[in-house]
Amino acid sequence: MINIQQLSQELGIGIDTLRVWERRYGCPKPQRDRHGHRSYTEEQRQELGIVRKLQDLGERPGNIFALSPQQRQRLLEKRVTDRAPADDDLRQLALTLPIVELTIALRHRLSSSGLYDFIHKTAVPLLHLLGYGWVEGSISIAREHFISDLIESMLQAELRRQAVAEEAPHLLFLNLSGERHRLGLLMAAALFQLEGCRSRLIQEHLPLNEVAPLAKELAADAVALSFSGQYPELKAKKELVELRRKLPAQIKLIAGGSALKNKVYLPGILLCSDLHQIPDIRKHLFGAAQQGQKEQP
């Protein structure tokens, strides 16, 4: 039994939105407490979690609520298995392995396969499985958060551990999409650093018009922004164009995130719709300079 505010926070859906959904689709139909305030059950929370995930995958509310809860569940399972080919090993890791062993297994994977493969073959599919995957109902919130926190801290440690050459290009990574989706940016930063750049990541949310002065003061060679799927596409474009205008020409601008899936062309802005493009982007921007970077013992 939770109130509307808690529900809103846990799901990342606005309070107004929850109320208007109830009005329009009749769907999150909460009980009322003795003061007439909405009171949601754990079951409703889970149901809305599925709705939220379908929405993230591009489905629209009108269509989602036209389905029954069972249909929604099936649809989500289908979408997830379509996108993240079910590696059974990873599946077991995500869903059932005790977290102490899971920690060890992840560290092992990182050290045996290297950062590049770790990101592409472990972190990305694992997070995908987590984000959309506890449809099966068996993962606790604590487990979900613990695992993403773990991956985040592993990546940050790697980012710090790698030494880069003094004269390497200096990239500034910024997150504009609220607090969520920090991991996408972090992975991009790690991959760029692997390509011989110096990545500097700022987690806190910055107003757009403070970005250009900061980049100048830091003498960055490029600024990289990430827009989550939630971010309205047009807004993202406008902001990018404006930032490009404010930024000196010698500072490059890189944009990524699922909000920019359509391969629109914006002058002077490099789109990175897939982490796999990073090596090419790096070459395109800074030429084929020193690729290998030393690692500290």
Add this chain to the structure above:
Amino acid sequence: MINIQQLSQELGIGIDTLRVWERRYGCPKPQRDRHGHRSYTEEQRQELGIVRKLQDLGERPGNIFALSPQQRQRLLEKRVTDRAPADDDLRQLALTLPIVELTIALRHRLSSSGLYDFIHKTAVPLLHLLGYGWVEGSISIAREHFISDLIESMLQAELRRQAVAEEAPHLLFLNLSGERHRLGLLMAAALFQLEGCRSRLIQEHLPLNEVAPLAKELAADAVALSFSGQYPELKAKKELVELRRKLPAQIKLIAGGSALKNKVYLPGILLCSDLHQIPDIRKHLFGAAQQGQKEQP
């Protein structure tokens, strides 16, 4: 010119609250755009920033809005200088030093004075100066965020760098106060680790009833929670008592944060109202075991 949502996010004040303040105190009196929507100026943003900070320091809205903007500003300056004795060196660091040099200066302080002194003599007063200190109007948001981000990453690196003995007590640090105030918990974690504990920090927001199972699964020896000043005191107490009930007796419970400033006594719960108490708490909980911990090269 920003809308109410942006203002709410940047200040950490709810939309409803902003509207009700306008209704009651007539104070954030925004212009309206052509649709009748509220539109705030940069100046108003700054003014409300001061209000917010006074509130954090314990002042109540009714009293704050009874003052003129100038009086508010003066009051805040007084409160800040009272609390953080103005170290001119640090002041210059926070307010005027170019951030590149600032980074170097901070790293230098850390390596020369050690983690303990760095936290107590640099990080705490610096953050205080930042959090309440850009009253002087001269610090940009970007600078504020950059510096706290920098300190956070330095502390996290230290946390990871320090090796602790296998058999050291295992502490689990959790943040219940939303996304802000991560730094207080991080500093506590670092200080406990310095006292020979193994600190594990989880940044993401967890529902209270998931805490006990997680602590059990991780075989933690203690759980440490932080409640920010915003957190209602009674709620914090209730939640602590409930958590204590759910947690096995052998897992200790430590609570900190400015929400618990009144030294109430709760059975089975250790209050840590000041970072300086940490060495004592550690001794009290786990005896005077191996104090020194090795550092990795």
Add this chain to the structure above:
DNA sequence: GTTATATTTCTGTCTAGGACAAATAACCAC
């Protein structure tokens, strides 16, 4: 004087239902 309990004031968050811009889909011409 201190501690406990009741009363009052203050403050944030909830409610309803309407409005409407921005985002997206559907359509149509080229």
Add this chain to the structure above:
DNA sequence: GTGGTTATTTGTCCTAGACAGAAATATAAC
């Protein structure tokens, strides 16, 4: 297919009132 219009969907804002829970103050008891 590509570009531009129209229709629909969807999230966020609006007003203004209600009221619970927190904090401050007053009152009583030791």
